[in-house]
Amino acid sequence: xxxxxxxxxxxxxxxxxxxxxxxxxxxxxxxxxxxxxxxxxxxxxxxxxxxxxxxxxxxxxxxxxxxxxxxxxxxxxxxxxxxxxxxxxxxxxxxxxxxxxxxxxxxxxxxxxxxxxxxxxxxxxxxxxxxxxxxxxxxxxxxxxxxxxx
Numbered sequence: 001x002x003x004x005x006x007x008x009x010x011x012x013x014x015x016x017x018x019x020x021x022x023x024x025x026x027x028x029x030x031x032x033x034x035x036x037x038x039x040x041x042x043x044x045x046x047x048x049x050x051x052x053x054x055x056x057x058x059x060x061x062x063x064x065x066x067x068x069x070x071x072x073x074x075x076x077x078x079x080x081x082x083x084x085x086x087x088x089x090x091x092x093x094x095x096x097x098x099x100x101x102x103x104x105x106x107x108x109x110x111x112x113x114x115x116x117x118x119x120x121x122x123x124x125x126x127x128x129x130x131x132x133x134x135x136x137x138x139x140x141x142x143x144x145x146x147x148x149x150x
């Protein structure tokens with residue numbers, strides 16, 4: 001058991017974010033090739049960077065941090081739309097909740113996956129497997145549902 005993972009359970013003040021890399025999900029220096037979790041919430045957001053520095057963001061995809069409307073912003077084309085997932089991992093060694101921000105292709109995969117869940121009359125928070133497709137310079141998040149035999 002990783003002692004750092006265990007310590008994260010007691011740090012309720014700090015959200016725990018997973019990063020996506022071509023090799024897997026990064027969690028404080030550890031790489032997970034896959035993990036199982038349920039999706040608790042999905043939140044659209046937007047971020048704009050200039051020279052590598054975050055200069056504007058929206059926590060809901062509609063209103064910027066300064067209160068201005070994202071749809072009327074002259075810099076909208078420079079923003080990166082993302083989806084932030086709040087996850088409840090099924091592995092008790094992983095901290096809960098976990099947060100992950102999905103880039104475009106991973107967001108498209110999520111939308112397709114949610115349609116599959118809906119077609120099977122399964123809720124968004126159904127137990128799911130999260131894995132990575134190595135795309136060379138980036139990792140793409142893939143989703144699959146766990147059946148009752150998993």
